[in-house]
Amino acid sequence: MLEDESSVFAGLTSLVSLQLAHNSIRSVSRHVFTGLGRLRHLNLDDNDISEIHASAFEAMSDLRDL
Numbered sequence: 001m002l003e004d005e006s007s008v009f010a011g012l013t014s015l016v017s018l019q020l021a022h023n024s025i026r027s028v029s030r031h032v033f034t035g036l037g038r039l040r041h042l043n044l045d046d047n048d049i050s051e052i053h054a055s056a057f058e059a060m061s062d063l064r065d066l
Contacts, residue, residue, distance in 0.1 A: 009036055016062075017041040027051040033060055041065040 009015070013035055025047040033039070033056065040062050057063060 021045040028056045
């Protein structure tokens with residue numbers, strides 16, 4: 001599970017690509033990607049995601065590839 005921890009990616013404000021494939025992620029919480037406003041590519045392939053909070057990607061205005 002990607003918990004509702006705003007500090008998980010704290011300080012990575014310039015990150016543009018994040019690879020989270022093959023991590024047995026089952027859910028994505030609301031604030032887990034807080035601070036990643038410049039992220040353009042997020043790979044969540046091959047996880048067991050069954051739940052994604054409706055606002056999980058809200059602050060990621062530059063996101064192009066999911």
